[in-house]
Amino acid sequence: GAGVSQSPSNKVTEKGKDVELRCDPISGHTALYWYRQSLGQGLEFLIYFQGNSAPDKSGLPSDRFSAERTGGSVSTLTIQRTQQEDSAVYLCASSFGSGGQETQYFGPGTRLLVL
Amino acid sequence: AQKITQTQPGMFVQEKEAVTLDCTYDTSDPSYGLFWYKQPSSGEMIFLIYQGSYDQQNATEGRYSLNFQKARKSANLVISASQLGDSAMYFCAMRETGGFKTIFGAGTRLFVKA
Numbered sequence: 019g020a021g022v023s024q025s026p027s028n029k030v031t032e033k034g035k036d037v038e039l040r041c042d043p044i045s046g047h048t049a050l051y052w053y054r055q056s057l058g059q060g061l062e063f064l065i066y067f068q069g070n071s072a073p074d075k076s077g078l079p080s081d082r083f084s085a086e087r088t089g090g091s092v093s094t095l096t097i098q099r100t101q102q103e104d105s106a107v108y109l110c111a112s113s114f115g116s117g118g119q120e121t122q123y124f125g126p127g128t129r130l131l132v133l
Numbered sequence: 134a135q136k137i138t139q140t141q142p143g144m145f146v147q148e149k150e151a152v153t154l155d156c157t158y159d160t161s162d163p164s165y166g167l168f169w170y171k172q173p174s175s176g177e178m179i180f181l182i183y184q185g186s187y188d189q190q191n192a193t194e195g196r197y198s199l200n201f202q203k204a205r206k207s208a209n210l211v212i213s214a215s216q217l218g219d220s221a222m223y224f225c226a227m228r229e230t231g232g233f234k235t236i237f238g239a240g241t242r243l244f245v246k247a
Contacts (some may be wrong), residue, residue, distance in 0.1 A: 049233065060224060061178075061237040068233065077234075107176060119166045119185055122235065124178035 020044070022125035024110050030131045031100055039095040039128045043112030050093050051122060052085055053109045061109065067093060100132045135160050137225055139238035146215045147246050153200070154210040154241045156225030164230035167208040169199065172222040172240070181223075184208060186230075212243075220245045 023042040031037050043050050052064040063077040067087040078084070082101075087093040097104055107129050111122035136159040146152035158167065169181040184192045184199045192199045200209040208227075212219055222242050228235040 051233075051235070060239045061226075063234055063236075066233050074233065109178060111178070119183065119230070121168065121180050121183060123180065124170075126175075126177045129176075 022110055022112050022123055024108075024125035024128050026128060027126060028129045028131075030133065032133055033102060034099055036096065036098045037100055037130065039097075039108050039110075039130070041093045041095070041110030041112075041125060043091065043093070043110070044123055047112035047114050047123075048090070049113045049115060049120065049122075050087060051111045051113075052093070052095050053111065054079075055107045055109060055127070057106070064095070064108075097130075100130075102132050105130055105132045135227060135229065135234075135236045137227055137236050137238035139225055139241050141241045142239075143242045143244065145244045145246060146212075148217060149214055151211060151213045152215055152243065154212070154223050154225075154243065156208045156210065156238060158206050158208060158225070158227050160206075160227065160229060162229040162232075166228050166230065167199070167201070168226040168228070168235070169197070169208075169210045170224045170226065170237075171219075172224065174221070178224070182210070215245045217245050217247060219243060 025040045048069045050067040053061040065085045066074040082098045085095045107127040109127045111124045113120040113122045138157045165186045167184045171179045182194045196213045198211045222240045224240045225238040
């Protein structure tokens with residue numbers, strides 16, 4: 019079946035503008051994660067959704083960042099009033115469950131550049 | 134607190150030789166999972182191999198094997214018979230069972246020489 023998809027693949031925006039990044043998880047996967055990867059760095063956890071439970075937002079770096087997941091499937095990460103330090107690759111992953119052994123499958127990422 | 138350490142920022146290996154990428158971790162939870170991912174220059178994260186903390190045997194997936202030494206809290210990735218296509222960033226990751234947050238190491242960039 020299809021893997022995790024993300025759109026857009028690349029986004030260039032001006033400082034101060036809002037951006038929306040979309041993630042389509044693998045069908046049937048109940049868990050969805052957002053990560054940020056700055057240039058040459060590892061992955062930074064942002065937010066986690068599991069089924070219909072309240073998301074864990076503990077990784078969001080500021081209140082300019084928010085995310086929602088509609089119908090337990092597609093997720094949107096919104097960054098308001100973008101700053102240059104928001105430039106990074108934003109990766110989405112999904113897994114069948116959220117136990118310790120569940121493998122996360124990643125999308126191709128959205129490369130965000132804030133000018 | 135959970136922590137993943139990858140001490141090799143870059144590694145070189147000759148094509149067809151084996152290479153070991155180091156990973157050490159820290160956790161107080163007795164139950165956890167360890168993962169290795171590959172990230173080629175195209176950017177996607179590709180799952181390679183998984184090891185559970187209670188697994189008695191080291192995990193293997195084709196040319197990939199995980200050298201799991203629980204007492205030393207190390208989970209090194211061994212790639213046998215390296216190929217040019219193995220050139221990529223490699224990330225070690227850990228998640229505690231019952232938790233959801235996966236912690237990633239800083240990564241090791243592997244260069245395979247022809």
